[in-house]
Amino acid sequence: MHLDKPQRLYVFLAAFFCVTAVLAEFIGVxxxxxxxxxxxxxxxxxxxxxxxxxxxxxxTLLWPIVFVMTDIVNEYFGKRGVRxxxxxxxxxxxxxxxxxxxxxxxxPADWWVGANANQGVPDLQAAFAxxxxxxxxxxxxxxxxxxxxxxxxxxxxSRIRRLTGPRMVWLRATGSTxxxxxxDSFVVxxxxxxxxxxxxxxxLFFAVATLNYGYKMLAAILMIPTxxxxxxxxxxxxxxxxxxxxxxxxxxxxx
Numbered sequence: 001m002h003l004d005k006p007q008r009l010y011v012f013l014a015a016f017f018c019v020t021a022v023l024a025e026f027i028g029v030x031x032x033x034x035x036x037x038x039x040x041x042x043x044x045x046x047x048x049x050x051x052x053x054x055x056x057x058x059x060t061l062l063w064p065i066v067f068v069m070t071d072i073v074n075e076y077f078g079k080r081g082v083r084x085x086x087x088x089x090x091x092x093x094x095x096x097x098x099x100x101x102x103x104x105x106x107x108p109a110d111w112w113v114g115a116n117a118n119q120g121v122p123d124l125q126a127a128f129a130x131x132x133x134x135x136x137x138x139x140x141x142x143x144x145x146x147x148x149x150x151x152x153x154x155x156x157x158s159r160i161r162r163l164t165g166p167r168m169v170w171l172r173a174t175g176s177t178x179x180x181x182x183x184d185s186f187v188v189x190x191x192x193x194x195x196x197x198x199x200x201x202x203x204l205f206f207a208v209a210t211l212n213y214g215y216k217m218l219a220a221i222l223m224i225p226t227x228x229x230x231x232x233x234x235x236x237x238x239x240x241x242x243x244x245x246x247x248x249x250x251x252x253x254x255x
Contacts (some may be wrong), residue, residue, distance in 0.1 A: 186209045
């Protein structure tokens, strides 16, 4: 089967988007301390009565890439292109968690359980279950928040593009991220940790959600040069004429 360049580009972007989203969900179980990672003293922040070092999920390392990919796909393939890869990513996330749970319930080999005891992991089965067996509240919280965030991102991006035309890519990219990630950052933590079994206090919820949102917005701003760089690569790969044709077709969806 022969694919022309725009089709190959879409397949590549879709695959990269989906694997990044799925990986972000799986590594998000780890919480890391920003200051300790950078080798500096804790900032001792104070927000909503919560103090200490800045803690984030490891998934935050990958979500800025998802933002850029969302905007790039929207820019050249329109709302339908983004919605398709978003629903595909959600399906793959659920698929991955489903098999993770199945793997957890496989009976472990006796020798494997203690195979890494000399590395400080006396029970590999327990470690495997803790890492991959994220609670259902966390899974559904992240999936619902991701879906809502993507729908809002597409709608806001398209509205700004309708107002600005082909100009001001940075505005529609950061504007759509600002609103979509406001919803995403608060929804996922509310479902996973306020409604969920951990029963976070609202002070803790607002503090962590605000920090995560602030990080995502800072990352979105810092990723603007990357967004323009990817656009240049696409124009080089497709040729300026074909890239502009894709862009016009995507833009026509919003008119």
